[in-house]
Amino acid sequence: MPHIRIVEVHEADAPLRAVYDAMLSRPIPATYRPSHGGPAGIIRAHSLDPDLLQITFLATGTFHRGDGLSWAERELIAASASRTNQCFY
Amino acid sequence: MQRASPRQRELAGFAVVMTEAPWSIDAADLDRLRAVGVSEDGVEQAICVASFFNYYTRVADGTGITFDYESPLPRLSIDLAREALPRPPPSEWNPAVDGSRVPVFARRAFAQALLEAWHAYHFDRDVLLSRRERRILVRAAAAELCDAGAVARHEDMIPRDAREHALAAYATKLTRTPWAVGAAEAATLRAHGLDDPAILAAITLIAHQNTFSRMHHGLAALATAG
Numbered sequence: 001m002p003h004i005r006i007v008e009v010h011e012a013d014a015p016l017r018a019v020y021d022a023m024l025s026r027p028i029p030a031t032y033r034p035s036h037g038g039p040a041g042i043i044r045a046h047s048l049d050p051d052l053l054q055i056t057f058l059a060t061g062t063f064h065r066g067d068g069l070s071w072a073e074r075e076l077i078a079a080s081a082s083r084t085n086q087c088f089y
Numbered sequence: 090m091q092r093a094s095p096r097q098r099e100l101a102g103f104a105v106v107m108t109e110a111p112w113s114i115d116a117a118d119l120d121r122l123r124a125v126g127v128s129e130d131g132v133e134q135a136i137c138v139a140s141f142f143n144y145y146t147r148v149a150d151g152t153g154i155t156f157d158y159e160s161p162l163p164r165l166s167i168d169l170a171r172e173a174l175p176r177p178p179p180s181e182w183n184p185a186v187d188g189s190r191v192p193v194f195a196r197r198a199f200a201q202a203l204l205e206a207w208h209a210y211h212f213d214r215d216v217l218l219s220r221r222e223r224r225i226l227v228r229a230a231a232a233e234l235c236d237a238g239a240v241a242r243h244e245d246m247i248p249r250d251a252r253e254h255a256l257a258a259y260a261t262k263l264t265r266t267p268w269a270v271g272a273a274e275a276a277t278l279r280a281h282g283l284d285d286p287a288i289l290a291a292i293t294l295i296a297h298q299n300t301f302s303r304m305h306h307g308l309a310a311l312a313t314a315g
Contacts, residue, residue, distance in 0.1 A: 003153035003275035004285040004292075034157040041154035042145055048286045052210060052293060059207035060141045060300075062200035068131025069138070073100055077138040080104035086167045086268035087146035088156035 007047035009038045019050045023057065029071070096125040100135060107139035110174050111306040112182065112235035116313040133194045136307030143303055144296040150267040151292035153275070173265040176235055185309045187238020188231055188302030208301070211294045217287040218256075221246065223294055225253050229260035230295050234302035252281040260295045 009020055020039050034040050046053035063074065082088070093101070099121050106114060122132050149156070191208045193201065212223060228246040231239035248254040255277055263270050278288050 003272045004288050041157045042149055045148050045152040045154040048289045055207050055210045059203040063138045063141050066130050066134040068128045068134040074138050076097055076100055077104040077135055078142045080101040081108045081139050081142035082146050084105050084108040085146040087149055
């Protein structure tokens with residue numbers, strides 16, 4: 001049970017639905033697509049502020065860009081950081 | 090089972106230090122990455138990945154969203170009582186670190202405007218949380234990250250009332266021990282008048298500072314000749 005309200009896709013108003021649709025249309029690896037087919041929880045966590053959601057994932061998504069590390073290496077760093085924080089994400 | 094390569098071990102180890110003790114990152118840590126073949130582009134990217142995931146994990150913990158990815162990794166067993174590593178005293182902090190400023194990565198100019206916009210969204214507004222409350226959150230988080238510049242910039246952002254104390258306490262806990270932040274901590278903020286949009290604003294601002302302070306620790310190490 002989340003600690004704050006999460007606006008799910010079926011409840012989303014037009015602005016939030018547009019942001020959700022934009023997030024779902026990103027070319028991302030299949031492993032980043034939850035089996036339920038909707039936006040991942042970490043995206044929906046920002047649902048109370050669609051502008052924040054969009055700005056945040058534009059900025060943070062830049063970690064995928066660059067030639068220095070392979071995708072697997074980026075995932076290794078991400079998993080190591082998350083595990084250190086005892087977090088599933 | 091395939092063993093991790095030296096490069097993989099160093100990248101994983103770097104991520105752990107960036108997460109648990111970013112104030113300790115120094116030129117030697119970056120030299121270890123270089124020694125296993127990580128390019129300068131890779132070093133900057135490693136700093137960014139580790140820093141951004143210190144954003145995502147805190148938002149996940151603060152909001153309490155359910156993990157919904159398929160993962161081949163073993164299921165986590167969380168020790169809620171686990172303590173954070175001790176912090177060094179302010180006298181030992183690197184004065185070159187200033188997480189109040191937008192980080193600039195020489196090889197990642199494509200990200201600069203987006204980082205600026207993200208920072209501005211959190212700071213150039215007084216809806217949901219006042220500007221003063223935002224800076225109280227930043228100072229509290231930065232203090233836990235040994236971020237000398239951010240603490241100095243917001244040195245007068247000391248809590249004055251119960252609500253401000255609650256905000257600072259929340260920022261401290263979400264920074265130090267995010268795994269221990271749950272519904273009770275959100276309820277405390279609610280008891281001080283924050284609604285859910287304001288709580289989200291607090292969570293994401295604290296998480297944002299956790300990213301920026303870490304990036305600056307990494308950049309300070311980059312600026313030191315190895």
